[in-house]
Every structure is written in structure tokens, then in C-alpha cells.
Amino acid sequence: MAYVLSQRRVILGITGGIAAYKAAELARSLSKAGAQVQVVMTDAAKAFVTPLTLQALTGMPVRDSLLDPEAEAGMGHIELARWAELILIAPATADCLARLASGRGDDLLTTLVLATPAPVHLAPAMNQQMWAQASTQDNLATLTERGFVIHGPESGDQACGDVGFGRMSEPEALQRAVESALAPRALEGKSITITAGPTQEAIDPVRYLSNHSSGKMGYALAEAARDLGARVTLISGPTALPCPERVQRIKVVSAQEMLEASLAHLPSDAFIGCAAVADYRPVSPAEQKLKKGQNDLSQIKLIQNPDIIATIAQSDRRPKRVIGFAAETQDALAYGQKKLAEKGLDAILVNTVGDGQAFGADHNALHWCDAAGCVDLGRASKRVLAETLFQTLIKRTPL
Numbered sequence: 001m002a003y004v005l006s007q008r009r010v011i012l013g014i015t016g017g018i019a020a021y022k023a024a025e026l027a028r029s030l031s032k033a034g035a036q037v038q039v040v041m042t043d044a045a046k047a048f049v050t051p052l053t054l055q056a057l058t059g060m061p062v063r064d065s066l067l068d069p070e071a072e073a074g075m076g077h078i079e080l081a082r083w084a085e086l087i088l089i090a091p092a093t094a095d096c097l098a099r100l101a102s103g104r105g106d107d108l109l110t111t112l113v114l115a116t117p118a119p120v121h122l123a124p125a126m127n128q129q130m131w132a133q134a135s136t137q138d139n140l141a142t143l144t145e146r147g148f149v150i151h152g153p154e155s156g157d158q159a160c161g162d163v164g165f166g167r168m169s170e171p172e173a174l175q176r177a178v179e180s181a182l183a184p185r186a187l188e189g190k191s192i193t194i195t196a197g198p199t200q201e202a203i204d205p206v207r208y209l210s211n212h213s214s215g216k217m218g219y220a221l222a223e224a225a226r227d228l229g230a231r232v233t234l235i236s237g238p239t240a241l242p243c244p245e246r247v248q249r250i251k252v253v254s255a256q257e258m259l260e261a262s263l264a265h266l267p268s269d270a271f272i273g274c275a276a277v278a279d280y281r282p283v284s285p286a287e288q289k290l291k292k293g294q295n296d297l298s299q300i301k302l303i304q305n306p307d308i309i310a311t312i313a314q315s316d317r318r319p320k321r322v323i324g325f326a327a328e329t330q331d332a333l334a335y336g337q338k339k340l341a342e343k344g345l346d347a348i349l350v351n352t353v354g355d356g357q358a359f360g361a362d363h364n365a366l367h368w369c370d371a372a373g374c375v376d377l378g379r380a381s382k383r384v385l386a387e388t389l390f391q392t393l394i395k396r397t398p399l
């Protein structure tokens, strides 16, 4: 994705923490990828890394002062704030977070943040105790709510000898975040409906039939589609996950409800069935709790649930693309391709479940199968796989 950064205008803000040395690496790799990187340093940052180093790495003089007549004679701070397509502050210290949260503008960096229409990304880095402080966490919550994009921090050994959360995200991860924030939004204006999570089929008011789906894959898809510019409707069975920002979530419980919500959202550009729909439901859920002595719980009559994705694929308001998932414990690709054909899908993502794989995990391994064959999307975090899935969709069957 390096081409994405060619001639893109990035302000790299550096505040005073030991992780500032990693910012030098980041400045170098952003510049190498073609970005115009304007480094802005606070006075404290200069105690950790010199402006000359950053100037040599980016080819641009570092800006560090709000009232520097020489710099203002070239590009004033308001023009600089408008020039930026993205501001990334890495590292962002606890003090920096506090100052941004309270809207201060008493140095160049905070003023630029106030004056820019560009998105502002923050990579916090600090001692783990400072990170855990209620004041820091409150500031973070305020900044997140105001639309600042936060990366990290990571957990691990710290320069001060402590172990815990507070290490700045690695430069490569921050570079990827900048690239994806500046990438062309390939799904701009498209509407995508995604089902996620399990369904629960009531036996009585306290019992249900369900499965181990956590919803993480479907939620990751919703976030990835949103970041590519799509309007996302997430039809979700019961999960513990928070609703992703800027995604419309419709909560459902049973397969019947999921089907109704899915039909109500037709047509759309794409429908992705990621939910683990319960295949059967009790014929008639009891209104009162079933009692062992009085009811024969070993004889609950079941009836097959409708196939949601097959219904959508056959609908006369069929979305342009209907994409399913197949969770298999054996012969995954063969079963996946069978479902692709039987359900009338454009593509199916096949994964192997069981033995701790897929359900509930943060990582997954997927194959994309369509009429032209199967490709291995590899093993990665569900978020990364979700991005790969959309890149594959855009490449193989553009919307």
C-alpha cells in the first residue's frame, strides 16, 4: 500500500517521552513511502531526539515554535494546519493527552490540532501507572468521543523497568494505520449488510439453543467496511461486543428475527452472512419454565430454521453480492464449495472451527471460494482478515 502515501501531507507530532526515538524510525519510513512529513516537536521531545535527526530523515526543517517569525513567514501555523491531510502524534504523553482534552493551544502542536480539519491520530506512550490513572483514562475517553483516533498503547517491558500497558505501538503498525486512513475509500457510498454472532432459540423463558459464536468476525467486517467508506448495517445476534462507531446495529435474538431484519434491509450492494445461525429451533417455546418432574425435557421437538442467506440470495431484491461463511470441522473447502453452489452465493469464506480455532478467538484463517476457485487469505487477526476480505471482493467481483 506504499503508493497510498505518495505526496500525501502528514504532520508527525512528537512529544517528550522515551518512545520519541521510535518516532524517528516512523518519520523515516513515512518519508520513504513517499509522504511529505512535517515534523512538529515539543520542547520536551527535543530532550530525547534532536530536530536535526528528524530534519535529516524527512528532508524538511522541523517546526517547534508557535511564534517563530522565520517559519511563519513561510507557512504560518494556520496554513500548516490546513496543509495537513493527517496529524499523527507519536508518542503522545499523558501530558499531551491532558492538554488536547482540555483544548489548550499554547504551543505549536496543540494549536495545529485545534486549527486542523484533518483527522488526528494519537499513539500514547507512558509509564503503565500513568496510563492507568483515572485522569489519563478520562482524557482518553474525551478524546475518543471527539473523534481522535487512538492507536495502542501496547503492553510489555517499559524503559522505566515496569511491565504493563504504556509502550508505544510499533512504527510499522502506525505506518499501516496512516496508510489505511489515507487510502482511497473503495466502498464509498455502498451499502453493506452484515449478519454476526449466534442466534438463540428459546426453549422456555430461561433456556435456549445456541452456539459458540462470539460475533468478533462479523464485527471486524463491519469496522473494515465502514473504514472503506461503506454504509454498514450490522444485524447482530446476542454478543458481548460494543456497537462499532458509525455502524447501524440491529440487535436480534432468534433466526426468525434475523431473517426479518435481513429482508427489511434489502436491497443493498452486498449482504455478508457471517452469523452462526442456529439450524433448529424448538417448535413451540414454553411460556413458563419447564420443570423436570412435570415436563419431559428429553423430548423437545425441533423444527428447522429458514436459511437466511439462501433466502436473501433468491430474493427478487437480491443484493449485488451475497457472500457467506462456512464453518466446518473437516473437509472445509469441499463443504464450503457445496454451500456456495447450494445457497446461490457469489462467494463463501471457509474456515475450520473446533479445537479452539475461530470461535471466540481473535485470530482466524480463511479461504475465499467463488466460481473461479479458492484463494487462501492466510491466518491473521480477524480485523486484518476483514480488510483482506474486502480487498479480495473489490479485486475479484467489484461492486
Ligand code: CTP
Pocket: 195, 255, 273, 274, 275, 276, 277, 278, 279, 305, 306, 307, 308, 309, 310, 323, 324, 325, 326, 327, 328, 339
Ligand atoms: N446460514 C443462514 N441461515 C441458516 C444457516 C446458515 O443464513 N439458517 C448462513 C450462515 O450465516 C453462513 C452460511 O449460511 O453464511 C453457512 O453456515 P453454516 O452454519 O456453515 O452452514 P449450514 O448451512 O448451517 O450447514 P451445516 O450446519 O449443515 O454445516
